[in-house]
Amino acid sequence: MKHFEVNFDGLVGPTHNYAGLSFGNVASQSNANAVSSPRQAAKQGLAKAKALADMGMTQGVLAPQERPDIQTLRRLGFTGSDATVLESAAKQSKQVFLACCSASSMWTANAATVSPSADTADGRVHFTPANLTNKFHRSLEPEVTGRILKGTFADNKYFVHHTHLPDNEHFGDEGAANHTRLCNEYGHAGIELFVYGRHAFDSSKPAPRRFPARQTLEASKAVARLHGLDDDSVVYIQQNPDVIDQGVFHNDVIAVGNQNVLFFHEQAFHNKTQALDEIKAKFGDHPLHFIEVGTNEVSVQDAVKTYLFNTQIITLPDNSMAIIAPTDCQENSAVSAYLDGLVNKGTPIQQVKYFDVKQSMRNGGGPACLRLRVALTDDELRHVNQNTLLSNTQFERLNTWVDKHYRDQLTEDDLRDPQLLTESRTALDELTQLLKLGSVYPFQQD
Template sequence: MKQYEVNFDGLVGPTHNYAGLSFGNVASLSNANAVSSPKQAAKQGLAKMKALSDMGMQQGVLAPQERPDLATLRRLGFTGSDGAVLEAAAKQARQVMLACCSASSMWTANAATVSPSADTADGRVHFTPANLTNKFHRSLEPAVTGRILKATFDNDKYFAHHKHLPDNEHFGDEGAANHTRLCTDYGHAGLELFVYGRHAFDSSKPAPRKYPARQTLEASQAIARLHGLSDEQVVYIQQNPDVIDQGVFHNDVIAVGNQNVLFYHEQAFAETEAKLAEIRNKFGDHPLHFIEVKTSEVSVLDAVKTYLFNTQIITLPSGDMTIIAPTECQENKAVSSYLDALADKGTPIKSVNYFDVKQSMRNGGGPACLRLRVALTEQELDAVNPNTLISDAQFDRLNKWIDNNYRDELTENDLRDPLLVTESRTALDELTQILKLGSVYPFQRD
């Protein structure tokens, strides 16, 4: 039976803007208040999806969230018409208003943690939406994310959906951005790596001092329990607190895995040697490739600036692996030199493909942030909502939908425009019909 790894990328929402909301994310903070281009951002992301589909990959799409989030603003005491709510929020609580307009759901690596059926006790694919409690603007996402996932993977025989973890920092969960899976091939039982930043209930353990550790060990353990993973299928690894303080807010900014390859910076983890030994032991006698990038080759600063590790490593139909990298990697001398030489190092990675996703990069997310990886059998893929999979026809529909509904530019002042609410809801209502999602948004359900 054929096995697939499907990348489900997030569509960038109509309110894509640069508000600098993510403390600890250097790119997000450094581009705060710049003029954004929602149309260009959405098209860049969609072009990457189509390119991967053209490479022979299975490619899906996940819908964005409804923004501005007027329901949350009303819950926080702002009243009146939509325009009155936005105006009052902009004047009285600017940062709250900006948070409620964020298009951050585009980074679907944070949407959920996914365990394939080959790993789980009941033989189903398990999904748990991330609660994203560390950032207010992202903590607004989990309920709608859960509905979008259920509408995309709507078959109880093959898919199991869990509610997100409790909305508390002790169980702070950032989804697949702190999770990766190693395997011989996608259809066989794998080894799931959960990377956490701190212990929630033991303050004596190491933790970063400057920037927050968003993922807790306790959250990772809860996900593993929910998904029915055995102890032999899981490795818990602490992220190096020092690299979190250098702007590595998620593990996928400093490490990425695919099948039998783990590509990581030498400063990525705490207790690196012990954890690599545990991975080797649990992975068994199968070939395993650890690709460690030394600080002398690429500094942490350059890795964060270019998102060298926030690249996608994918296995092509030929069996060779390739890296999907942002053009920022190509433009950095140290990083481009490293990637140029990588294909000759004798690893399964044989090539690099560069993509322009600058609108996302400037807000703090690279190619890997934009996708949620879902390993599926042929039967499971057949059970996925087919309208959420990229084809030539669906690509054309979505491109036209973006052209018809997105603004070329967006400033902070535009976010208080009540017309933007109407435009966004009209766009999302059309999108749910294109993707056959049903009523997933609050404005549709109310």
Template structure:
């Protein structure tokens, strides 16, 4: 039986815009109120998926969520027709309207935490949608995320779906962006690394002072229990509060792992030596590569602005490892020098591929943000909704769908336009047919 990792990328939704909603995310705040291009953003995402299939990877796709979230606007007291609701919200609460229009579900690294069958007690792949309580616009996503995941991974023999954790900041959970798995091979039991920013109940632990720590220790512990993970195969790691305060809002902005490789910045974790010793002990026999990037070579600022660590490390079909990086890494001389000399010469990562995902990057999400990783075997892959797996035919259909339905320019002022609601619903209705998802969106019922 073959074992491999499949990346499920989120399709960028029709309402992709720059509202600057994510406090603590430097790129999101820096580009607030700029004009976005939803069509370009979605096509850049497709080209990324295509590039991975050309490298021989199995690639999947996840549908975007319906936006604007009119049901939430109505819960907040806006009444009347859809157009009337938009008009009232635009006048009385434009920030709330922008939040309800956010296309942030494109960043599927925040969609859920996934534990493969090799690690779990019942031998199934486990999914827990992230509750994303720290940001209002993202807290609207979990229920729909669960419905989308069930429509894609829809066989109970192989897949176990949990409800998201309680909607409370004590159990703030940001999904796979704070979760990494190391293993000798995808089909073997691995070590799951849960990185958290603070403890919700133990206030004696260090915590950031400027920006919020979105992931709690208690949330990470709960997910490990839900997924039936053995204590000897789990490591809980506290993120360095000082780097959170420098704009490192998720662990995947400062560290990335794949199989027996962990690439991380010198300032990524608290008590780094103890953390690495614990990982090595639980990993057991076999070669394990810790690639620590020194601050003297790459500053935290350069790491954040280039998204050096918000990259994907892939094991290609021939066994080579490749790094998928945004073009911002290539365009930063310091980062490019590190990648093309130190990284490729001194580590198992032998290839670096640069991809243009600028529309996502300007909103604070790089290549790693756009994908949810699922380690699988042949039987499990065969149980996945096949229409959600990418091939040339699906790529062509999705590209044509984007061309038909997406605008090439969107400003915050456009969010009051009732026509955008109908355009988005029309697009998503057709998408459910392309991806064979059934009637998953509220407007379809």
């Protein structure tokens, strides 16, 4: 039996915009209200995904959310035609309106937590959509995310879909952005690392003071229970509160893992030595590589600015590893020098490949934010919705779809344009047919 790690990249939606909604995400806030390019953003994401497919990786796509979210605006008391709802919401409650126009679903690292069949009690792949309760604009996503995941992984013989955790801060769950899996081989049982920011029911425990800790220990444990994970294969690690206060809003901004490699900054974790010792003990006798980046090599500020750790580490067909990094890393002298040296340090990481994903970077997400990792056997892969996998033909179709439906530029004022809503719905309806997802959007079900 063969096994793979498949990256499902989020398609950037036709209303991609910069609203600066994410408090604690420095890049998001610093680019608020800038003019965006939905077409360029979508093409940058597709180009990155296609490049990985050309390297021999199995690559898929996940559909975006519908935005503006008219259904939520109606729940909040805005009435009349869709055009009237848009106009009245934009005039009466600008921040609520902008939240309902968020482009954040493009970062599918937040879509869900995924446990492969090798780790779970019932031998199936488990999915739990993230509830994303810490940010209103992201808390609108999990229901549609669940439908998209079910349309992508439909066969219940192989896949299990859980309802997202209760919509409450005590169970704040940010999905795979705070979850890493270490293993010897993708198809072998591994160690699942759940990184949390705070204890929801114990205020005496360490917590950040400036920016919010979005993931709770209680949420992480709930997901592990739902997925049927054995206690001996799970490690719960608290993120360093001080590093959250420096703008590290998710663990994947300060650490990333792949197979037997954990790549992290020295300031990433609270009680670091204890956590690393537990990982070693549970990982067993297989080789394990901890690549720790010192503050004297790369500052936390530079790590956040360039998203050094929001890179993808992938295992290539020849079993060597590569880092997929944004060009922002290449443009920073300290980070570029570190990566140049890393490939000569005798670790499994043998090369670095740079990609321009600046439309995503300006909104607060690097290459790793754009993908959801799903470890699958060859049999499980055959039962994935094949229309969501990125072949040469599907890549061309999706690029043609973007050219047909996406605007080249988008401003904040454009978001209230009812024609944009019509364009977006037309695009998404066509996309669900291209990907054979069924009716996943509210406008398709009305």
